[in-house]
Amino acid sequence: MNLKDLLGNSKDNTLSGQKWHMLRQSIVKHLLSAGNATIAEISSELQSSVPTITKAVNELLVEGNVVDMGKISNSGGRRPSLYSINPTCAFFLGVEVSRTNMSIGLQNIKNEFISIDLRIPFALKNSQESLLEFCNLINNYIEESSVEKELIVGICINFSGRINSMEGFSYNYFFSENRPLTEIISEQLNLPVHLENDSRAMAFGEYCEGVVDDEQNIIFLNYSWGVAIGMITDGKLYYGKSGYSGEFGHSTIFDNEIMCQCGKLGCLETEISGWSLVNQFKAALEQGKQSKVVLSENSDLQHLDIIAGAVNLEDGLCVELVTKQSEKMGRYLSILLNIFNPDLLVIGGDFSQLGEYALLPIQSALKKHSLGLVNRDMKLKKSTLGHRVGVIGACCIVKEKMLSPLFKQ
Numbered sequence: 001m002n003l004k005d006l007l008g009n010s011k012d013n014t015l016s017g018q019k020w021h022m023l024r025q026s027i028v029k030h031l032l033s034a035g036n037a038t039i040a041e042i043s044s045e046l047q048s049s050v051p052t053i054t055k056a057v058n059e060l061l062v063e064g065n066v067v068d069m070g071k072i073s074n075s076g077g078r079r080p081s082l083y084s085i086n087p088t089c090a091f092f093l094g095v096e097v098s099r100t101n102m103s104i105g106l107q108n109i110k111n112e113f114i115s116i117d118l119r120i121p122f123a124l125k126n127s128q129e130s131l132l133e134f135c136n137l138i139n140n141y142i143e144e145s146s147v148e149k150e151l152i153v154g155i156c157i158n159f160s161g162r163i164n165s166m167e168g169f170s171y172n173y174f175f176s177e178n179r180p181l182t183e184i185i186s187e188q189l190n191l192p193v194h195l196e197n198d199s200r201a202m203a204f205g206e207y208c209e210g211v212v213d214d215e216q217n218i219i220f221l222n223y224s225w226g227v228a229i230g231m232i233t234d235g236k237l238y239y240g241k242s243g244y245s246g247e248f249g250h251s252t253i254f255d256n257e258i259m260c261q262c263g264k265l266g267c268l269e270t271e272i273s274g275w276s277l278v279n280q281f282k283a284a285l286e287q288g289k290q291s292k293v294v295l296s297e298n299s300d301l302q303h304l305d306i307i308a309g310a311v312n313l314e315d316g317l318c319v320e321l322v323t324k325q326s327e328k329m330g331r332y333l334s335i336l337l338n339i340f341n342p343d344l345l346v347i348g349g350d351f352s353q354l355g356e357y358a359l360l361p362i363q364s365a366l367k368k369h370s371l372g373l374v375n376r377d378m379k380l381k382k383s384t385l386g387h388r389v390g391v392i393g394a395c396c397i398v399k400e401k402m403l404s405p406l407f408k409q
């Protein structure tokens, strides 16, 4: 029995069979929490006899779910063996999709990457063909990996926009009224599928493996083509009633009559976002401003070109536009700080590549506009996981979700 099966219900319906199954689950749970343990430690923790635990651990060893780490040192007398979860007994797949590319990573149960492919070209379109191509890319990735598919416990896919993770619907991409998207993708991949909002997954990635130390109340800003936040309160991801929390970019705060991508006028994104940066850059050129970032007639200019222009070329216009946006961003973030009083604000997304060009204006605007007491209470950090953050978050989310039956006992 592999770990994936062990997470489910006992196939033996007798009382003793079910008890034995639960005992084995409890051993796995203890080893996942403790890292490693001796038979005597597990026996004391689970209040079960040493011979019983020895028998169960031996079964888990034979199945490949547990490994013998060798004898422990510095103990008098007979030295007992130390046992741990076998890192390769279960794997978790994380996928992040954006408008023009997708990233995939496969982690083992110890959160170590077996492989990760970032920014594979993929045009996200709301069509059946695009959905099939998306599923094929994931299936190919699994086939080409060194991992047997039956050891993959589940997959988490991050999309931008409105995601109802509980019911498995994505409202911005591949929306189907009749069936949850998780069900449709699961049929294609033959794996349990979980959907997540991209900014929320990024927040969780930083929380599990990134800049977060012991902070428990965190706002992660995903400042990219669009703008959204992921929130962690008391160490848990915050979803709101149906999972639509964090849509900071669609707060209608400007009287500018500019139409947002969501259809409303004057959203924050209409002046502060990757797509508005592109419009601001083009408008500045039309007004006669000069830039080293060459814009040919047919060029599909991206906000990343302007960010690179500021960082790599120190282009005056690029620097002017990104610092102006970042200062405005700081002003509106200060509203969130006053409301949430977080321990930590993480600046993530493509704009975090700007380093101090973004961080300094944000920091100074936060100082100026947020309440001193709130600002003094909070740390400001830049995301450190770069483009991997979403995939890491997805792997951590699906791992937590799939292992949750163990921790509910």
Ligand SMILES: [Zn+2]
Residues within 6 Å of the ligand: 249, 250, 251, 260, 261, 262, 263, 264, 267, 268, 269
């Ligand atoms: Zn909007």
